[in-house]
Amino acid sequence: MQNTWSDRDLPVLDAIVKYLDDAAGSAWPYLSDIAEATDLELKEVTKAAYALESDGLIDVRRSMGGPDSWTVNSVSGEARRLVGQWPTAEQFVDELVRRLQAAADEEPDEERRGRLRELASAAGGVARNVFADVTAAVITRQMGG
Numbered sequence: 001m002q003n004t005w006s007d008r009d010l011p012v013l014d015a016i017v018k019y020l021d022d023a024a025g026s027a028w029p030y031l032s033d034i035a036e037a038t039d040l041e042l043k044e045v046t047k048a049a050y051a052l053e054s055d056g057l058i059d060v061r062r063s064m065g066g067p068d069s070w071t072v073n074s075v076s077g078e079a080r081r082l083v084g085q086w087p088t089a090e091q092f093v094d095e096l097v098r099r100l101q102a103a104a105d106e107e108p109d110e111e112r113r114g115r116l117r118e119l120a121s122a123a124g125g126v127a128r129n130v131f132a133d134v135t136a137a138v139i140t141r142q143m144g145g
Helices: 005-023 031-038 042-054 077-082 089-106 110-124 128-142
Strands: 058-061 071-075
Touching (some): 005 071, 005 077, 031 042, 042 058, 110 128
Antiparallel strands (some): 058 071
16 A cells, blocks of 8 residues: 555645635635646645545535535644644754754853753754653643643
8 A cells, every 4th residue: 555645645734724824814725726736636636635534633624516526624733743834842953952052063162061051962963752651741731722
């Protein structure tokens, strides 16, 4: 069986998220819009939409017409994380480490520079899982979960 994630489903999901973000709630993308944006055949976009919907990543509204008149009404937070629009806890920790390292590189005070490097090392090393777990808990709490 063919792996369709990287060649079909992810590009379709990415195009849907971008479309919804650009439209800012003023329009829902038709599957035909997504086919045009991805240079995929409508048949392939329809297959991707079924797969993405079955996993709870998107919500498709079907009309009386064929798939070219179907729209995508929403995407899940997980869909936004998969396309990189929202960070995962691990991505957040990676960004924190990068910023701490950059701050250390720019810090003129030697003692503070050393502390920033120690913190970056801890966040990216042994304590990484703890940082990621705490970050995930904070994100979940902020989302009302």
